[in-house]
Each structure stands twice: as C-alpha cells, then as structure tokens.
Amino acid sequence: MSKQTLVVDLGERRYPIHIGSGLLDNPNLLLPHIHGKQVVIVSNTTVAPLYSQRVKAHLSDYDVVDVVLPDGEQYKNMEVMQDILTTMLEHRCDRTATVIALGGGVVGDITGFASSCYQRGVNFIQIPTTLLSQVDSSVGGKTGVNHPLGKNMIGAFYQPQVVIIDIDSLDTLDNRQFSAGMAEVIKYGLLWDRPFLDWLNDNMKALMQRDKTLLRQAIHRSCEIKAEVVADDEKEAGVRALLNLGHTFGHAIENAMGYGEWLHGEAVGAGMQMAAQLSMELGWLSADDIAYCEHIIQAAGLPIQPPKTMTIEDFNTIMAIDKKVINGVLRLVLMKSLGEAVLVSDFDPEVLQRTLSHSLGQ
Numbered sequence: 415m416s417k418q419t420l421v422v423d424l425g426e427r428r429y430p431i432h433i434g435s436g437l438l439d440n441p442n443l444l445l446p447h448i449h450g451k452q453v454v455i456v457s458n459t460t461v462a463p464l465y466s467q468r469v470k471a472h473l474s475d476y477d478v479v480d481v482v483l484p485d486g487e488q489y490k491n492m493e494v495m496q497d498i499l500t501t502m503l504e505h506r507c508d509r510t511a512t513v514i515a516l517g518g519g520v521v522g523d524i525t526g527f528a529s530s531c532y533q534r535g536v537n538f539i540q541i542p543t544t545l546l547s548q549v550d551s552s553v554g555g556k557t558g559v560n561h562p563l564g565k566n567m568i569g570a571f572y573q574p575q576v577v578i579i580d581i582d583s584l585d586t587l588d589n590r591q592f593s594a595g596m597a598e599v600i601k602y603g604l605l606w607d608r609p610f611l612d613w614l615n616d617n618m619k620a621l622m623q624r625d626k627t628l629l630r631q632a633i634h635r636s637c638e639i640k641a642e643v644v645a646d647d648e649k650e651a652g653v654r655a656l657l658n659l660g661h662t663f664g665h666a667i668e669n670a671m672g673y674g675e676w677l678h679g680e681a682v683g684a685g686m687q688m689a690a691q692l693s694m695e696l697g698w699l700s701a702d703d704i705a706y707c708e709h710i711i712q713a714a715g716l717p718i719q720p721p722k723t724m725t726i727e728d729f730n731t732i733m734a735i736d737k738k739v740i741n742g743v744l745r746l747v748l749m750k751s752l753g754e755a756v757l758v759s760d761f762d763p764e765v766l767q768r769t770l771s772h773s774l775g776q
C-alpha cells in the first residue's frame with residue numbers, strides 16, 4: 415500500500431492528495447479528516463456496488479448515510495443535487511457531517527456543490543474513481559452542476575479536506591472512459607510541460623495498456639501541475655484559466671450533442687486539436703506541431719475532430735455563453751508553443767471562423 419502525497423497549498427485550507435495502490439483499504443488516510451459522527455457517502459449506481467463497502471468498512475463507528483445517484487452526465491443537475499440535500503435533511507445531518515464523493519467527476523462535482531451549500535458548508539472528501547477525476551476534477555475545488563443553457567454554469571469553489579486516489583479503482587473502468595481521462599493528462603503536457611508531453615508521447619502505448627507504474631507517474635505529475643496552478647490562482651483570476659485548454663470548444667460539443675453523448679474527455683480531445691489548429695492559424699504552431707497533437711490525441715483513443723453534425727453556427731452560439739466570455743468578449747486558451755498555453759482575447763474573429771470551418775470540413 416505504498417503511496418505518494420502531494421499538497422494543494424491554500425494556506426489554512428491546504429489539503430493532501432494521496433496517490434497509490436490499495437488506498438481504499440487504508441483507514442488512516444480517511445479517518446483523520448472526519449470530524450463529526452455523521453458520514454454521507456454519495457456515489458452512483460455503477461460505483462457504489464464496486465467500492466462503497468470498502469469505504470464503509472472503516473466507518474463502523476459512524477452514522478453512515480448512503481446516497482446513490484443515477485449514473486450519467488445528464489444527472490449532473492439541480493434536481494439531483496436537491497435530492498442529495500433532501501436526503502441529508504431527512505437524516506438530520508448537522509453541520510459537523512462529512513460528505514464523501516465516491517465516483518467520477520460527475521459525482522465529485524455535484525457532491526462538492528451540495529457540500530458547499532448544505533447548512534452553508536460541511537466537510538467534504540474526494541475519492542475519485544475515474545482517470546479524469548483522479549487527474550483533474552477532484553483537485554482544485556471546482557464544484558457544480560450543468561444548466562440546460564450551459565455546462566457547469568451553476569457552482570461554487572469549494573475545496574475538499576483530502577483527495578484519496580486509489581489507482582487500482584481504475585481496473586474496473588472501461589476503455590472509453592479511460593481514454594477520456596487521458597485527454598486531461600495530455601492537456602497538462604500541452605499547456606504547461608513539454609518534457610511531460612514528450613514522456614506521454616513516448617509511453618502512450620504502455621499507458622493505454624494501463625502499466626501501473628507509468629500510470630501512477632502520469633497521475634502524480636498531472637496532480638502536481640494542477641496543485642501548483644490552483645495554489646497560485648484558486649478562483650481563476652489568471653493562470654488557472656489555462657487549465658481549460660480545449661474546453662471552450664469541448665463544452666460546445668458536449669452541449670450541442672446533449673450531455674452524456676460525447677464524453678467530456680472526448681470533447682476535450684477534439685477541442686484541444688481545434689485550439690492547436692487556431693494556434694497554427696495565428697502562426698504560433700507549425701504543421702509538425704499539429705501532426706504531433708493529432709498523433710498523441712489519437713494514440714489515446716480520442717477524436718481529433720468535432721462531430722460532423724455540428725455547424726459553425728452551433729459553435730458560435732454556444733461559445734458565446736462560455737464562462738470565459740467577459741464583457742461579451744470570448745477568450746480562448748491557445749498555444750504559443752507545445753507546452754506553453756496562453757489566454758487570448760484579441761484574436762481576429764475571422765481566424766476563429768476559419769478554424770471552425772477547417773475542423774468541421776464546412
């Protein structure tokens with residue numbers, strides 16, 4: 415049960431991220447972060463039967479409430495969040511209750527948001543079980559739900575007490591979901607760390623075969639980058655926006671196709687390639703860079719183009735309500751070079767239209 419521990423350094427709200435094998439069976443990582451007598455485990459119909467008992471095994475001294483959500487991005491909404499809050503009220507959970515999110519990013523985001531609201535905020539623990547949630551969504555405190563008019567539009571910054579990443583939980587994850595998580599891993603290389611990108615490129619085959627040593631290294635470096643960025647800019651006033659590389663295009667794909675149709679990571683894969691294409695249009699990336707991006711995204715089993723059913727108009731309409739739109743101006747995360755992202759607002763709108771046209775083949 416060897417583990418590595420990183421820290422998200424947010425002063426009084428600093429918290430550890432534990433990464434390793436077999437960590438679900440280690441009570442010493444969990445119990446110090448539970449303060450009251452009530453523990454609410456929020457999971458879903460897929461993950462609860464797989465892992466809930468392993469967490470509960472440490473909680474015989476506590477009053478445990480189970481909340482099992484329906485599975486799917488389409489359930490990351492206000493109604494389901496209300497159900498979590500209702501269950502907590504029905505069980506008379508008080509302000510000392512601790513809420514554990516056990517699952518992927520959907521469970522983590524909605525549970526974190528419910529924790530931030532319940533009696534103005536209760537203790538919250540992340541136990542992420544997908545690759546995407548282990549490298550991205552469980553770290554950094556972005557919580558929330560989708561709205562029919564936009565993804566992740568309702569939410570709060572609310573940091574967990576601890577993040578426990580048991581890489582063995584990925585054993586039960588299917589290949590499509592695993593690929594989707596790899597999109598966020600590649601994202602860190604593209605936006606921040608060229609040597610890491612090259613390491614991923616060299617090792618992608620073995621990573622996709624789930625070599626545990628390499629996987630742990632990839633998760634560790636991803637969390638390290640995320641922790642560094644979040645510690646610098648918790649509320650996304652600056653550098654944190656770079657973590658959204660590929661996401662403005664990606665969110666438009668998810669929204670247009672209907673939440674859950676394209677996985678978030680798949681949409682981010684195509685979105686990163688679109689961001690690379692726009693960066694080339696601006697003269698920052700070369701044709702070789704574009705080919706490199708295409709290769710690594712495809713090697714992770716991800717799409718490099720948006721769905722053929724989408725139109726330029728779809729992108730323009732949906733991107734107009736992206737969270738990075740400020741005073742009506744769309745800001746995009748692009749790449750000055752591979753491994754160096756920038757947030758750009760003063761690009762020629764024609765260049766964006768050319769990129770959309772190229773990516774959609776329209």
Ligand code: NAD
Pocket residue numbers: 458460461464485486487490517518519520521523543544545546547550551552553554555556557566583584585586587588591594595678679
């Ligand atoms: P998800 O939570 O829907 O999980 C994917 C699927 O895998 C689900 O069917 C789930 O039940 C199943 N699953 C989870 N763990 C499993 C396991 N160990 N074995 C078998 N099946 C398992 O999707 P996701 O990709 O984890 O997260 C996507 C969500 O995360 C999106 O809503 C996205 O907006 C959000 N997100 C948030 C942040 C953030 O900073 N908060 C960052 C990135 C993404």
Ligand code: GLY
Pocket residue numbers: 550551553554556654657658
């Ligand atoms: N996933 C982007 C962020 O956490 O800021």
